[in-house]
Amino acid sequence: MATPDFVLALREKIGTASLWLSGVTAVVLRGEDVLLVKRTDSGEWTPVTGIIDPGEEPAVAAEREVLEEADIVAVAESLSWVRVIPPVRYPNGDVSQYLDLVFRCRYVSGEPFPADGENTEAAWFPLDGLPAMSEDMRARIRVAVEGAVRTRFER
Template sequence: MPTPDFVLALRELVGTRPLPLVGVTAVIIRDGQVLLGRRSDNGALTPVTGIVDPGEEPADAACREALEEADVVVRADRLTWVHPIPRVTYDNGDQSDYLDLTFRCTWVSGEPYPADGEMTEVGWYPLDDLTDVDEEMRARIASALDERGEARFAQGS
């Protein structure tokens, strides 16, 4: 899915200056596996991620992104981690400061495929072999697997 219209409208006002945005990560679990996709922009293997639309419930955003990106229906079970992501600067100079909300989600239905072009491949990966996933995304997955059930919050320095 392309950049959301509300972000484009804000960019007209602020240019490339840092734009604070809320993002979601949907860590989708099924039978001891996690749904991952290879991003079309940078080739990274990640869970489903996306931007929360204005007025949208973040858990609904996680479910919406799973349907849009991988054509799977999921249930958002719980919030597992709230943390800021270091500033992202895109190739066009746009800067964004994301607050990521990571959710543990359960697969409900659908066979995954790269539905909207944000990912080039999508599939189920064993939880005990995430060597192709970077450290930040492994931390998001780990937060969703933590059985204590409490959300983690980034602590100030």
């Protein structure tokens, strides 16, 4: 599902006004490979991303999004980065801004598959052979791979 029901319900009340949401980025590692998905909306390769449902634990959201989007079972092992991303204006005029929680996740099982229609492809890529992607997404992967003992906070 591209837009969660709770966001659609909020949009009925606030229209396209800026909406503050919490999101996750799941950087799933299998050895020296990282799981990436190719987004339907932009055609860009990214780690799995998604919105945290109301009351949902963030690590659980990361694991759920990986299963829903790529048909991969993964376990969130550490919180790597906490930051606010700039506002996003969608083609329909909606504006959202996200608190993004980047999790380093460990692969458990499954073969990558674009399971929910949000992506056209899902695949493993070697960390030293990533496809073209935004510097922002590369940074999310880089911070998670570094595996620092402490969480990185944007300042």
